[in-house]
Amino acid sequence: MINLPIENDGGTIRVGTPPEHLEHTAVVEARGALLLWDELSVKPHPSAWIFDTERAADWLWEVYGGRGAAAVFSPVPASRIQVDHHSSAVLTRLRRLASITWADVWWPTSEQANIPPLSNILLATERALETFAVEHLLDDESAVEHALAAIDLHSLENWYDDPLVGERVRQSHDRIEKLFIDYGVNPTSTSASTSAEPPHAVSPEWALAAGDHRVGGTVVLHGKSPVMWSHVARGSVDAAAVARWTLSRHVGETILSVSVPSGEHPTAALIARMGDGEVSLPHKHDSGEYRGWASVPSGLLLQPASARRVLVYGPDVTTTPDELDPASADRQTAVIEHARSRLGEPDALLAQRAARRSDIP
Numbered sequence: 001m002i003n004l005p006i007e008n009d010g011g012t013i014r015v016g017t018p019p020e021h022l023e024h025t026a027v028v029e030a031r032g033a034l035l036l037w038d039e040l041s042v043k044p045h046p047s048a049w050i051f052d053t054e055r056a057a058d059w060l061w062e063v064y065g066g067r068g069a070a071a072v073f074s075p076v077p078a079s080r081i082q083v084d085h086h087s088s089a090v091l092t093r094l095r096r097l098a099s100i101t102w103a104d105v106w107w108p109t110s111e112q113a114n115i116p117p118l119s120n121i122l123l124a125t126e127r128a129l130e131t132f133a134v135e136h137l138l139d140d141e142s143a144v145e146h147a148l149a150a151i152d153l154h155s156l157e158n159w160y161d162d163p164l165v166g167e168r169v170r171q172s173h174d175r176i177e178k179l180f181i182d183y184g185v186n187p188t189s190t191s192a193s194t195s196a197e198p199p200h201a202v203s204p205e206w207a208l209a210a211g212d213h214r215v216g217g218t219v220v221l222h223g224k225s226p227v228m229w230s231h232v233a234r235g236s237v238d239a240a241a242v243a244r245w246t247l248s249r250h251v252g253e254t255i256l257s258v259s260v261p262s263g264e265h266p267t268a269a270l271i272a273r274m275g276d277g278e279v280s281l282p283h284k285h286d287s288g289e290y291r292g293w294a295s296v297p298s299g300l301l302l303q304p305a306s307a308r309r310v311l312v313y314g315p316d317v318t319t320t321p322d323e324l325d326p327a328s329a330d331r332q333t334a335v336i337e338h339a340r341s342r343l344g345e346p347d348a349l350l351a352q353r354a355a356r357r358s359d360i361p
Contacts, residue, residue: 002045003083004016004017004068004081012051014047015047023229027102028138030056030137030138031059032051032056033052035048035098036048036098039099039335048060067084101127109239111238112241113238115240115336118354121155121159122159125172128176129175131144131147132144148185220301222246223245224244226328226329228321230317231318236265236314237260237262241261241263243260245272247296254298255296256274256293256294256310257291259290260290261289266283266290268282269281269292269315270283270290270312270315274296276299276300278294311324
């Protein structure tokens with residue numbers, strides 16, 4: 001028996017304890033509710049924010065069991081509800097759909113941490129199949145059609161001979177073709193963004209970071225700072241990247257130099273900030289990093305060590321980044337370790353199994 005806290009917050013019923021951090025959160029938008037899992041947890045039951053009890057009442061029993069659902073809608077207020085250790089096909093498929101959504105947003109592709117990227121076409125294929133399996137409780141009435149529209153069957157055929165997932169891909173291809181017919185979706189009008197994916201696109205030649213960038217003069221201080229994922233666009237930097245910086249004196253000026261390894265989808269430039277100093281970091285294709293330097297106030301040299309941290313952010317994401325969260329690096333490391341543990345696992349997502357390639361260390 002599982003005990004879950006429950007409260008009614010201004011008409012929204014909150015069941016369970018949601019993940020504390022966005023990068024750990026896997027979500028499914030259900031009819032009348034939002035279901036949230038901690039991606040790094042093995043617990044099958046989600047927490048829920050129920051904002052339309054009438055719509056949620058039709059399916060909530062499939063998630064929490066009959067006893068749990070009855071307790072959620074009981075007119076007698078309670079601080080906790082009891083949920084049976086039940087499992088159901090729907091609960092399993094919902095959990096998997098949430099993991100696909102998480103992987104699409106938070107998968108930590110990293111050359112430095114040996115985490116390969118995931119195939120977009122394999123993610124889209126499994127998303128469509130799982131969406132179909134739980135279509136009856138999703139908020140989007142056209143969810144299956146929207147999922148199918150992201151699939152290019154020609155790109156999927158490129159995986160037929162893959163030794164890791166080829167058999168499952170062929171089976172998925174047949175099921176997807178049937179869904180195209182059943183839902184009246186024309187395969188020839190699918191998204192062009194996935195059709196450009198080459199076979200085995202999970203094994204690109206990633207650029208390596210070139211290390212510290214120094215402009216000359218006398219290096220007075222140097223260090224490194226974590227890059228918070230919430231401050232940069234997805235895939236723009238290596239998921240395990242740190243910003244390496246130096247403060248140097250050159251011809252009477254204090255120079256801040258910064259470099260950051262780029263990711264699989266680099267943007268034009270990032271910005272690095274230390275105190276009152278700011279550096280533009282254009283992307284350098286030749287070295288696979290963002291790199292730049294600028295003259296900054298000399299007072300930065302007098303700051304205590306705890307304050308000498310570089311804050312890196314993408315101007316397309318935010319212009320007012322939060323201060324560095326000391327715990328963010330540990331959380332990001334935990335996500336990277338979780339991703340590594342999923343590579344090649346029998347119960348992993350299709351794209352995660354395929355990513356365990358022999359040419360990846």
